Amino acid sequence: MITLLKLFRIIPVFVLSAFIIACGAGNAIEYDIVVPASINPGDEIPTPSGEVILIVSGDIAATNASGTIEFDMNTLEKLGLVSYEVSDPWLQEKVTYTGVLLSDLLEVANASATLTDVFATALDDYAISIPASEIEAWPILIATQSNGAYMSIENNGPTRIIFPYDRHDDITDARNMSVWNLESLDVR
Template identity: 35%
Template sequence: MKILWSKPLILLALSVGLVAEQAMALEPPVGKTVLVVSGDITRTNVGDEAHFDMAMLASLKQGEIVTQTPWHNGKVSFSGPLGVVLLAEVGAQGSDLRVTALNDYAADVPASDFAEHGVVLAILKDGEPMSIREQGPLFIVYPFDDNPDLLTETYLTRSVWQVAAIDVYDN
């Protein structure tokens, strides 16, 4: 079957493609970039990366984890975007994440951890923004109190603080 392309059909096809492409793009950050997500993602806003400022992260669906950690005294409330929502926002396609901190510490985290454990990319500790000195501005937090099996070296090393970048890839 042969399709006859008229000018209106060509314009319609081009406009549908343009709308689809625009729907895939993220808005660029207005404030200072605090997180860069790269790798196997489909939604970007700066070249082939997704850059986020604090306002963008705060606009994503938030979660809260109240838990004790080896690095804090007593229970602490951590809140911020749900990891699984962040991955969906950038159209993450890979199964693994390389999470890198401001000091270049890096940990490999299975993307499935974000969904299976309700991981939060904390931007607030007890309702207050976290400074770099206090493990901020971003901290990957697991619900240790809800699932004591997570209190192992494996998950503790995945609890990266001072997160600056996430690279999505397939292992």
């Protein structure tokens, strides 16, 4: 008979083993949870009280402004913050980026289950399509901070798309999809 104490010793080992098996020991992408989400899927998304830094549109069911979601920094970061370190090819140094997972943002936006891609547009009109397969495969960040500091427009902010591209060779075309000065996301 398994005692309650033994059960509490077995469960964490089982959960960790299941994580490694599900992710594959060589493919697990590690990130740190910095701040847990206080806005979750199904919650009302508040209208921004500060400067709008990101607009999400397209095939989404949750909105807070005329068929779109407008985020100020405070509201965006309430989706939960995670961080990971990458070797930034443009800065040519290791950088710890902190932000919201794109997958979490899409869940809160109640994006269509049949989405094919997310079209990301920067302030300078640079635009790129991020396929759903990439969103499902990697912890793509909508970064708001670089090495613990908020990013100004002059420093590629206030939001920027970051992939863990230096950790895996099989991330396709990630450098082209790493949009800085991100202005909008169109869910298609």
